[in-house]
Structures are given as C-alpha cells and as structure tokens.
Amino acid sequence: MTPRINYGLPDLPGMPDLDKLTAPHVRQLQLGNVLDATLDLDAVPKGQRAVVYFRVSDPSQTKTSRDYANGASMETQRQLCYERATALGYTVIEEYVEPGKSAMSIEKRPVFRQMLARIQARRDVNVVLVYMFERAARNQWEDAVLGIVFQSLGVQLISVTEPMDDTPAGKAMRGMISVFNEMMSTSRGADIKRKMEAAAKRGQTLGRARLGYLNVRDISEGRDIRTIEIDTERAPFVKLAFELYATGEYTLNDIVDELTDRGLTTRATAKRPAGPVSVNKVHQMLRDPYYTGVVTYDGEQIPGKHHPLISQELFDKAQEVSRIRGKSCERRREHHHYLKGTVFCGQCKQERDIDRRLLVQRTVGKNGQEYFYYFCPGTKDGTCTSPHHNLYRVEDAVERHYKTKRYTPEFLRAFRALMADTLGSQDEAQRLLKKQLDGQLDALDVQEENLLDLAADGTVAPGKIKVRLRKIGQERERLTTQRDAVAVDLTSGAKFLDSQLSLLENPHELYKNTTDEVRRRLNQAVFGAIYITDEDVVGSRLTSPHDALFATEAAYQAATLGLNEDAIRQHFAAAFARSQGQTIPAKHKETAPKGGLFADNSTVATTAWSSLFTGSAAGAVSSKPPMVEMGGIEPPSTAVILRLLRA
Numbered sequence: 001m002t003p004r005i006n007y008g009l010p011d012l013p014g015m016p017d018l019d020k021l022t023a024p025h026v027r028q029l030q031l032g033n034v035l036d037a038t039l040d041l042d043a044v045p046k047g048q049r050a051v052v053y054f055r056v057s058d059p060s061q062t063k064t065s066r067d068y069a070n071g072a073s074m075e076t077q078r079q080l081c082y083e084r085a086t087a088l089g090y091t092v093i094e095e096y097v098e099p100g101k102s103a104m105s106i107e108k109r110p111v112f113r114q115m116l117a118r119i120q121a122r123r124d125v126n127v128v129l130v131y132m133f134e135r136a137a138r139n140q141w142e143d144a145v146l147g148i149v150f151q152s153l154g155v156q157l158i159s160v161t162e163p164m165d166d167t168p169a170g171k172a173m174r175g176m177i178s179v180f181n182e183m184m185s186t187s188r189g190a191d192i193k194r195k196m197e198a199a200a201k202r203g204q205t206l207g208r209a210r211l212g213y214l215n216v217r218d219i220s221e222g223r224d225i226r227t228i229e230i231d232t233e234r235a236p237f238v239k240l241a242f243e244l245y246a247t248g249e250y251t252l253n254d255i256v257d258e259l260t261d262r263g264l265t266t267r268a269t270a271k272r273p274a275g276p277v278s279v280n281k282v283h284q285m286l287r288d289p290y291y292t293g294v295v296t297y298d299g300e301q302i303p304g305k306h307h308p309l310i311s312q313e314l315f316d317k318a319q320e321v322s323r324i325r326g327k328s329c330e331r332r333r334e335h336h337h338y339l340k341g342t343v344f345c346g347q348c349k350q351e352r353d354i355d356r357r358l359l360v361q362r363t364v365g366k367n368g369q370e371y372f373y374y375f376c377p378g379t380k381d382g383t384c385t386s387p388h389h390n391l392y393r394v395e396d397a398v399e400r401h402y403k404t405k406r407y408t409p410e411f412l413r414a415f416r417a418l419m420a421d422t423l424g425s426q427d428e429a430q431r432l433l434k435k436q437l438d439g440q441l442d443a444l445d446v447q448e449e450n451l452l453d454l455a456a457d458g459t460v461a462p463g464k465i466k467v468r469l470r471k472i473g474q475e476r477e478r479l480t481t482q483r484d485a486v487a488v489d490l491t492s493g494a495k496f497l498d499s500q501l502s503l504l505e506n507p508h509e510l511y512k513n514t515t516d517e518v519r520r521r522l523n524q525a526v527f528g529a530i531y532i533t534d535e536d537v538v539g540s541r542l543t544s545p546h547d548a549l550f551a552t553e554a555a556y557q558a559a560t561l562g563l564n565e566d567a568i569r570q571h572f573a574a575a576f577a578r579s580q581g582q583t584i585p586a587k588h589k590e591t592a593p594k595g596g597l598f599a600d601n602s603t604v605a606t607t608a609w610s611s612l613f614t615g616s617a618a619g620a621v622s623s624k625p626p627m628v629e630m631g632g633i634e635p636p637s638t639a640v641i642l643r644l645l646r647a
Contacts, residue, residue, distance in 0.1 A: 041093055041124075044091045044093055046124070046126075047126055048089060048090050048091055048126065049090065049091060049093050049124055049125050049126050049127075050085050050090035050091065050092050050093065050125065050126060050127040050128070050129055051092065051093060051094040051095070051096060051115060051118075051119070051125050051127075051128055051129070052078070052081040052082070052085070052092055052094075052095055052096070052128075052129045052130070053096045053097075053098070053111075053112060053115055053128060053129070053130050053135065053136065054074055054077045054078060054081070054095070054096070054097050054098065054130075054131065054135070055097075055098040055099075055109070055112070055135050056073065056074055056077075056098075056099060074097070074099065076131075077131040077135075078095075080131060080160045080161070081129040081130070081131065081160055083160075084129060084158065084160040085127070085129055088127070088158075090126065090127050090129075092129075093125070094115075094118070094125075096111050096112065096114065096115040097111065098110075098111045098112060112136070115128070116149070119153060119155060120149075120153065123153060123154075125155055126154070126155060126156065127155065127156050127157075127158055128150070128155060128156070128157050128158070129158050129160060130157065130158070130159055130160070131159070131160060131161060132159050132161050132162060133157070133159045133162055136157060196297075197297065197298070200295055200297035200298075200302060201297070201302060202305070203295055203302055203303050203304040203305040203306075204295070204304075204305055205228045205290075205295060205304065205305075205306060206295075206297070209228050209231075210285070210288065210290055210291070211231075211234060211238060211266065211267075211277070211281065211285060212230070212231055212234050212235045212237070212238035212285075212291065212309055213228050213229065213230060213231055213235075213306060214228070214229050214230070214231045214267075215228065216228065216229045227305070228305070228306040229306075230306075230307055230309070231267075234264060234267075235309055237259050237262065237264040238285065238291060238309050238310075239309055239310055240258075240259070240262075241255050241259060241282060241285065241286065242286060242291070242310050242314050242315065242318050243314065244258065245286050245318050245321060245322075246314055246317035246318045246321060247377065247380060247381065248321045248324075248380070249359065249377050249380050250359075250377075252279045252282055252283055252286075253279060254359070255282055256276070256277060256278070256279050256282055257341070258357075259276075259277060259282070260276045260277070261341070264276070264277055265277070266281070286318050286322070287319070287322065289301060289315060290304070290306075291308060291309045291310050291315065292308050292310060292311070292312050292315045293306065293307065293308030337360055337372075337391065338516040338517065338519045338520035338523070339374075339394065339395065339398060339520075339523065339530075340360060341357060341524075342398075342520075342523040342524065342527055342529070342530055343357070343358045343374060343394060343398070343529075343530050343531075343532050344356060344357055344358060344529045344530065344531050344532070345357075345358055345376035345378065345384060345386055345531070345532065345533075346386075346531035346532050346533030346537075346538040346539065347376070347384060347385070347386040347533050348376060348378055348383075348384050348386070349531050349539070349581065350531075350533070350538070355529060356376050356377060356378055356384070357377075358374040358375060358376060358389070358532060359374065359375055359376075359377055360372060360373070360374060360391065361373045361374075361375050361388070371390075372390075372391040372392075373388040373389060373390060373391055374388065374389040374391055374394055374532065375388045375389070386533065387534075389532055389534075389535045390535055393535040394532055394535060397532065397535060397536045397537045398523075398530055398537060399508070399511060399512060400537070401530065401537040401540065402507045402508040402511045402512075403508045405504055405507055405526065405540075405542075405546075405550075406504055406505070406506065406507055406508065407501060407504050407505060407549070407550075407553060408553065408557075410560075411553045411556055411557075412501055412505065414556065415501065415549075415552070415556075416498065416501070419494045419497065419498070422494075423494055434483055437479050437482060437483040438483070440479050441476060441479050441480065441483070444472050444475060444476050444479070447468075447472055448469065448472050451465050451468055451469060451472075497545065497549075500545055500546065500549070501549070503522075503525065503526070504526065504546065507522075507526070510522070524543075525543065526542065526543060526546055527540050527541065527542060527543065528541040528542065528543050528581075529541040529581060531581065539578075539581055540581060541579070541580055541581030542579040542580075546579070547576060547579035547580055548576065548579075550575055550576075550578075550579050551572050551573075551575040551576035551579055552572070553575075554571045554572060554574070554575030555568050555569075555571050555572035555575070557571070558570075558571040558572075
C-alpha cells in the first residue's frame with residue numbers, strides 16, 4: 001500500500017488514517033446510470049481519470065432534479081460535471097456524494113475526507129470536478145491547503161461553473177472567489193442567527209415543538225403561518241409529571257413508569273416511530289421553563305406566544321425539589337421489587353375509590369440493618385392516613401391471596417367440555433347459517449329481476465322501482481357482509497382461554513415455588529391491582545379474561561345448587577363486581593332488576609362474557625367473532641351456564 005506522503009503541511013481536520021484504508025471507496029449514492037458500475041479502471045488511460053464530488057445542503061435536493069434558489073440540485077450538479085469531464089477528455093472513475101450536508105468545514109464532511117484519502121493513497125486521479133469551488137471549500141484557509149495538496153499530487157480541481165486557468169490572474173481570481181465564498185457563508189449564518197433572534201424576541205418557538213405541544217402549519221390568504229398548539233393527547237401527561245415530581249416523593253424513574261403505564265408515547269417522526277419517553281427526556285422536560293409560557297434565547301426568558309401547560313408556582317416547586325436533591329447529592333435509590341406496580345393502597349380505594357400505587361421505601365435501623373416498607377404517596381400530602389406496610393408481610397399476604405384465586409376442578413372440566421363442544425359444532429352451525437344467508441341472497445336476486453321486468457313493461461313508475469332497487473342493494477350488502485364473516489376459526493380464542501385456565505389451576509403452588517421474576521409476570525397477568533390495608537390484602541382487581549371467568553364460575557356454582565335464573569344472574573353480577581375491585585352495598589340487592597344484572601355492571605359484564613371466546617380476550621391473538629350461539633347471547637346467557645352444567 002502506498003504510504004502517506006508528507007507535504008510538510010498539517011493534516012486537514014478529520015482526515016482519516018490512510019494506513020487503515022484497505023478497500024476501495026464505495027459510492028455513497030448513485031443518481032442514474034451515467035457511471036458504469038462495471039467500469040474497468042485499467043482500461044482508462046492514465047492522465048484521463050477524474051472523480052466528481054457533489055454536495056447539497058438540503059436533503060430534499062437529493063430527491064429532485066429541480067434547481068433551488070440557494071444552490072443546484074444533485075442531478076443538475078451531476079449532469080454538468082459529466083458534461084465538462086467529457087468535453088475535457090476525462091473519464092469519471094468514481095463518484096463521491098455528500099447528501100444533505102451544510103458544513104462550514106471539511107471536518108464535518110466525511111465523504112469529502114474519504115475522497116482525499118483515496119486520491120492520496122492511490123495517486124491515480126488527474127482531475128476532481130465540482131459544481132462550484134465552494135462545494136469543496138468554504139473558507140480561505142481550507143481552499144489554500146487544498147490547492148497545495150492537489151498541486152503536490154498532480155491533481156487539478158475544476159469548477160464547472162467557474163472556469164479558471166493556472167495563470168497568475170486565474171490563481172488570483174480563485175483566491176478572490178474563496179474570500180467571497182467565506183464572506184457569503186458567514187453572512188448567511190449571521191442572517192439566520194438574526195432571524196432566529198427576532199423570532200425569539202417575538203415569543204415564537206424555534207424548531208420542533210416540545211413534548212405536549214404540536215407544530216401547526218396554516219396557509220391563509222397565500223401566507224404560510226407556522227405556530228404552536230397544545231397537544232391535547234400528551235399535555236395532561238406533562239402536567240402530571242410536574243405534579244408528581246413537585247411532591248418530592250417520585251424519582252424520575254417512578255414518573256417514567258407512571259407515564260408509560262398511563263399510555264404516554266413520544267410523537268412519531270419520519271425516522272423514528274412513537275415509543276415510551278426516556279428518563280433523560282423527562283429530566284429535560286421538568287427543567288424547561290418553556291412549559292410556563294416563556295421562550296428562552298441566549299439566556300434571556302421572553303414571554304412566548306404559546307399557552308403555558310403549568311403554573312409558575314408548580315414549576316418553582318419542581319425546581320426546588322431538583323435543587324435540594326442536587327445540593328445534598330441526594331438521589332432516591334430505586335428499589336425494584338416484584339410487587340412494585342401491582343400493590344395499591346386499600347384505604348384510598350375503600351374511602352375515596354381511587355387507585356394509588358404503593359411505593360417502596362428503605363430505612364436503616366440503629367444497628368445498621370435495612371428495612372423495606374410499602375407506603376401510600378397520599379401520606380405525604382395528608383390525603384391518606386394509612387400506615388407503612390412491612391414489605392415482607394405484604395409478600396406473605398399476596399402469596400396467601402393466591403389461594404383464593406383458583407378455579408375448581410369441576411368448573412375446569414365443565415368449561416373445557418363446553419369449549420370442545422362449541423368447537424365441534426362450529427362447522428355445522430356455520431354451514432347452516434351460510435345456507436340460510438345464501439337463500440336470502442337468492443331471493444333478493446329474484447326480486448330484483450322481477451322489478452327490472454316491471455320496469456321494462458312500464459307498468460310501475462320508474463321512481464318507485466329505483467327506491468325498491470336501492471333497498472334491495474342495501475339489504476344485499478348487509479347479507480353479503482354477514483355471510484363473509486361466517487367462516488371463522490375459534491381455535492385461537494379457545495387455546496388462549498385454556499392457557500388462562502391452566503394458569504390458575506393451582507396458582508398458590510406455582511407462585512410459592514417460582515422466582516421473583518416469574519412472580520412479577522404472574523401478578524401482571526392475573527391482577528390489575530392488589531389492594532393492601534394493614535399489611536393484608538383487602539381486595540383485588542383481576543385482568544381480563546379472569547374477571548369474567550371467575551364471575552362465570554360463580555354463576556356455574558349457583559346453577560349446580562339448583563337456583564333459578566334470577567339468582568344465577570345475581571351471582572354472576574356480584575362476582576364480576578368483586579373481580580373488578582368494586583364494592584356492592586347490600587341495598588343494591590333489593591333494587592336489582594328482576595331477571596337482569598346490577599345496573600352499574602350490566603354493560604361491562606355483558607361485554608366481558610361475550611369476549612371470553614373471542615380474540616379480544618387474548619389481546620391480539622385473534623380478531624374472530626365470539627364463540628357463542630348463532631343468535632348471540634343475552635347478558636349473561638343462562639343458557640350457556642346450563643350448557644356448562646350439561647357438560
């Protein structure tokens with residue numbers, strides 16, 4: 001390999017190590033078929049070899065052949081460079097393309113540095129063609145160094161739009177052009193800075209909107225107006241983050257977990273899809289006075305045109321928390337525990353019907369021993385009087401609670417038999433329904449033909465015939481849609497239900513004898529919340545489908561005792577309410593409608609029961625219709641409960 005040549009000059013900033021250049025440069029972008037990819041370099045005579053270098057500041061210029069006011073498109077540069085190479089008798093053996101790079105120095109243009117390294121290492125190039133000299137160098141110093149380096153290598157830099165020769169006058173003109181290019185580049189930068197400063201002084205937001213806001217573009221009366229509006233989807237999460245942090249009881253990780261659990265995501269971009277917010281993003285957000293309605297530019301705070309999301313008082317509280325933690329070098333230690341996120345304050349649930357997730361606190365006794373407790377964040381602002389709960393006693397209470405969340409063997413056998421029976425009769429039911437729908441569609445065809453005959457005879461007014469034909473078309477569309485939805489596969493939903501039944505076939509033994517990580521996942525799969533009061537479990541909220549399955553088991557047990565249909569419905573409703581973590585006062589038992597569910601639960605219980613056999617219960621497992629009788633089921637269908645009995 002050709003060693004690096006020392007020209008007695010300092011290396012250009014960012015020049016790669018030529019000793020590590022082991023392979024030919026691969027073209028970064030091909031904008032057509034002018035350069036033959038199979039070109040035999042040895043077939044090109046020495047003295048006739050050229051390379052071309054293209055650069056545009058705006059990435060959009062790489063995707064169009066249209067010329068721009070501030071420069072030429074990539075395709076225009078390419079065409080002119082090849083035309084000049086042909087006119088001068090040179091063959092282009094390599095292209096170097098720098099798309100979307102507005103760089104003041106060579107250091108920030110990696111492709112240009114690769115071109116220099118290749119020329120210096122191989123010394124087989126005679127000419128470098130550029131659209132303008134400023135494509136290669138943007139200041140006097142770089143232009144001078146490049147001129148000396150190219151001259152030492154026997155390489156000529158040619159601008160296809162600025163013809164220069166090697167005479168003293170030509171060299172002087174080249175120097176003047178480099179001075180002018182540097183002046184223009186500096187002037188454009190200063191002009192942009194002035195415009196940005198003026199916009200900031202007017203309270204405008206510079207660049208991309210912060211999380212909680214949206215960039216809005218409005219074209220009115222031929223004017224392109226760009227402004228900032230509140231993102232109604234994400235703004236409430238931003239305010240919540242400030243409120244939680246200002247209490248001093250939440251770490252950044254706690255806040256990220258809370259926001260993620262509630263569904264906050266970043267805005268999707270062309271390069272990056274929407275996703276959960278990062279800790280660093282939340283940290284920047286909590287320190288940004290922009291959310292109080294001000295714009296900061298060059299250290300100065302200016303009243304902004306955007307609407308504030310939080311008050312100055314709330315922002316100051318958050319900054320005080322940050323200051324105290326930073327001054328005392330205090331960082332609340334993260335205590336990860338497999339129950340974290342699953343256990344909630346039972347007192348807040350019972351007294352105010354609100355869900356408050358318990359937090360973990362570590363204390364050190366006089367003997368140096370560590371103690372861990374769960375506590376309700378409401379104890380810090382006086383809205384909850386619940387005492388701290390010993391972490392290990394809470395663990396024992398949850399383990400005991402799993403003994404109460406077990407499906408009986410009788411119910412499992414009956415339910416699985418029902419699923420098998422339903423799957424077995426699926427084909428026959430679908431065949432009969434499809435036959436029925438086909439018959440109705442055939443009848444519509446006959447009606448349509450008869451109407452057309454009447455229209456041809458002129459015995460019926462055309463207006464009436466059009467109305468009848470329109471109705472027939474609407475009915476045909478409805479029946480066709482219904483027929484197309486008949487062919488379903490219930491296997492996915494049945495498999496999911498069977499796996500959920502197995503999960504709670506003997507949950508206490510599974511939970512007791514597994515790892516903490518499996519316990520965490522099991523808790524998340526079964527419980528939406530476990531409510532703790534006085535270091536004991538006072539209730540829980542089950543996830544779907546277990547809420548409806550336990551309600552179904554209660555109705556099944558009521559049916560086995562020979563209770564009537566009204567009593568079966570009452571048992572289902574009461575069990576479903578318990579599964580949802582609700583409390584049903586005794587007075588509701590007197591006012592429950594005969595033959596129906598409790599009013600508060602009728603709709604949600606119906607949906608839960610109907611979804612048991614559907615893919616919706618399995619998340620994204622399936623999107624098939626319910627595994628129910630052909631005509632649907634009433635809420636809840638005691639006919640299905642009786643089928644459980646027969647199974």
